[in-house]
Amino acid sequence: MLCACTPARQLPEVQLIAPGCPRLIACQLPASNPLTNGDLEQQKNRVEAAWAICADQVDTIIQCQEKSDEQAGITEKSPL
Structure with a gap:
Protein backbone atom coordinates (compact mmCIF):
# COMPACT_ATOMS: atom_id res chain seq x y z
CA MET A 1 0.00 0.00 0.00
CA LEU A 2 1.27 3.46 -0.81
CA CYS A 3 2.01 5.65 2.16
CA ALA A 4 -0.67 8.21 1.25
CA CYS A 5 -3.36 5.54 0.85
CA THR A 6 -5.60 4.37 3.63
CA CYS A 27 -60.23 -12.84 -6.43
CA GLN A 28 -61.67 -16.27 -7.04
CA LEU A 29 -65.08 -17.64 -6.31
CA PRO A 30 -65.39 -21.41 -6.05
CA ALA A 31 -67.36 -23.17 -8.76
CA SER A 32 -70.56 -24.82 -7.59
CA ASN A 33 -73.29 -27.22 -8.53
CA PRO A 34 -75.35 -27.66 -5.37
CA LEU A 35 -77.83 -30.52 -5.48
CA THR A 36 -79.43 -30.15 -2.06
CA ASN A 37 -80.29 -27.35 0.34
CA GLY A 38 -77.34 -28.47 2.47
CA ASP A 39 -75.03 -28.17 -0.54
CA LYS A 44 -73.09 -19.88 0.27
CA ASN A 45 -70.61 -20.06 3.16
CA ARG A 46 -67.71 -20.69 0.78
CA VAL A 47 -68.69 -17.76 -1.44
CA GLU A 48 -69.03 -15.44 1.56
CA ALA A 49 -65.57 -16.48 2.77
CA ALA A 50 -64.09 -15.89 -0.69
CA TRP A 51 -65.67 -12.42 -0.88
CA ALA A 52 -64.33 -11.61 2.60
CA ILE A 53 -60.78 -12.53 1.52
CA CYS A 54 -61.16 -10.40 -1.61
CA ALA A 55 -62.55 -7.44 0.35
CA ASP A 56 -59.69 -7.64 2.88
CA GLN A 57 -57.20 -7.51 0.04
CA VAL A 58 -58.88 -4.46 -1.50
CA ASP A 59 -59.05 -2.72 1.89
CA THR A 60 -55.32 -3.33 2.41
CA ILE A 61 -54.50 -1.72 -0.94
CA ILE A 62 -56.77 1.27 -0.25
CA GLN A 63 -55.11 1.86 3.13
CA CYS A 64 -51.66 1.61 1.55
CA GLN A 65 -52.59 4.07 -1.20
CA GLU A 66 -54.06 6.53 1.30
CA LYS A 67 -50.90 6.34 3.43
CA SER A 68 -48.75 6.85 0.33
CA ASP A 69 -50.86 9.84 -0.75
CA GLU A 70 -50.61 11.32 2.75
CA GLN A 71 -46.82 10.99 2.76
CA ALA A 72 -46.66 12.59 -0.70
CA GLY A 73 -48.88 15.48 0.43
CA ILE A 74 -51.76 14.55 -1.87
CA THR A 75 -54.98 15.73 -0.25
CA GLU A 76 -57.46 15.44 -3.12
CA LYS A 77 -59.21 12.07 -3.25
CA SER A 78 -60.15 10.36 -6.48
CA PRO A 79 -63.92 10.45 -7.15
CA LEU A 80 -63.94 6.73 -7.99
Whole structure:
Protein backbone atom coordinates (compact mmCIF):
# COMPACT_ATOMS: atom_id res chain seq x y z
CA MET A 1 0.00 0.00 0.00
CA LEU A 2 1.27 3.46 -0.81
CA CYS A 3 2.01 5.65 2.16
CA ALA A 4 -0.67 8.21 1.25
CA CYS A 5 -3.36 5.54 0.85
CA THR A 6 -5.60 4.37 3.63
CA PRO A 7 -7.89 1.38 3.73
CA ALA A 8 -11.38 1.99 2.41
CA ARG A 9 -13.83 3.05 5.06
CA GLN A 10 -16.53 0.45 5.78
CA LEU A 11 -19.97 1.87 5.07
CA PRO A 12 -23.02 0.63 6.95
CA GLU A 13 -25.07 -1.91 5.06
CA VAL A 14 -27.95 -0.31 3.20
CA GLN A 15 -31.37 -1.89 3.57
CA LEU A 16 -33.39 -1.64 0.38
CA ILE A 17 -37.09 -0.96 0.75
CA ALA A 18 -39.36 -1.52 -2.22
CA PRO A 19 -41.81 1.38 -2.49
CA GLY A 20 -45.44 0.86 -3.25
CA CYS A 21 -48.34 -1.21 -2.12
CA PRO A 22 -48.61 -4.99 -2.05
CA ARG A 23 -49.57 -6.71 -5.27
CA LEU A 24 -53.12 -7.95 -5.67
CA ILE A 25 -54.02 -11.49 -6.55
CA ALA A 26 -57.15 -12.22 -8.54
CA CYS A 27 -60.23 -12.84 -6.43
CA GLN A 28 -61.67 -16.27 -7.04
CA LEU A 29 -65.08 -17.64 -6.31
CA PRO A 30 -65.39 -21.41 -6.05
CA ALA A 31 -67.36 -23.17 -8.76
CA SER A 32 -70.56 -24.82 -7.59
CA ASN A 33 -73.29 -27.22 -8.53
CA PRO A 34 -75.35 -27.66 -5.37
CA LEU A 35 -77.83 -30.52 -5.48
CA THR A 36 -79.43 -30.15 -2.06
CA ASN A 37 -80.29 -27.35 0.34
CA GLY A 38 -77.34 -28.47 2.47
CA ASP A 39 -75.03 -28.17 -0.54
CA LEU A 40 -76.46 -24.74 -1.28
CA GLU A 41 -75.86 -23.58 2.31
CA GLN A 42 -72.30 -24.88 2.22
CA GLN A 43 -71.67 -23.13 -1.09
CA LYS A 44 -73.09 -19.88 0.27
CA ASN A 45 -70.61 -20.06 3.16
CA ARG A 46 -67.71 -20.69 0.78
CA VAL A 47 -68.69 -17.76 -1.44
CA GLU A 48 -69.03 -15.44 1.56
CA ALA A 49 -65.57 -16.48 2.77
CA ALA A 50 -64.09 -15.89 -0.69
CA TRP A 51 -65.67 -12.42 -0.88
CA ALA A 52 -64.33 -11.61 2.60
CA ILE A 53 -60.78 -12.53 1.52
CA CYS A 54 -61.16 -10.40 -1.61
CA ALA A 55 -62.55 -7.44 0.35
CA ASP A 56 -59.69 -7.64 2.88
CA GLN A 57 -57.20 -7.51 0.04
CA VAL A 58 -58.88 -4.46 -1.50
CA ASP A 59 -59.05 -2.72 1.89
CA THR A 60 -55.32 -3.33 2.41
CA ILE A 61 -54.50 -1.72 -0.94
CA ILE A 62 -56.77 1.27 -0.25
CA GLN A 63 -55.11 1.86 3.13
CA CYS A 64 -51.66 1.61 1.55
CA GLN A 65 -52.59 4.07 -1.20
CA GLU A 66 -54.06 6.53 1.30
CA LYS A 67 -50.90 6.34 3.43
CA SER A 68 -48.75 6.85 0.33
CA ASP A 69 -50.86 9.84 -0.75
CA GLU A 70 -50.61 11.32 2.75
CA GLN A 71 -46.82 10.99 2.76
CA ALA A 72 -46.66 12.59 -0.70
CA GLY A 73 -48.88 15.48 0.43
CA ILE A 74 -51.76 14.55 -1.87
CA THR A 75 -54.98 15.73 -0.25
CA GLU A 76 -57.46 15.44 -3.12
CA LYS A 77 -59.21 12.07 -3.25
CA SER A 78 -60.15 10.36 -6.48
CA PRO A 79 -63.92 10.45 -7.15
CA LEU A 80 -63.94 6.73 -7.99
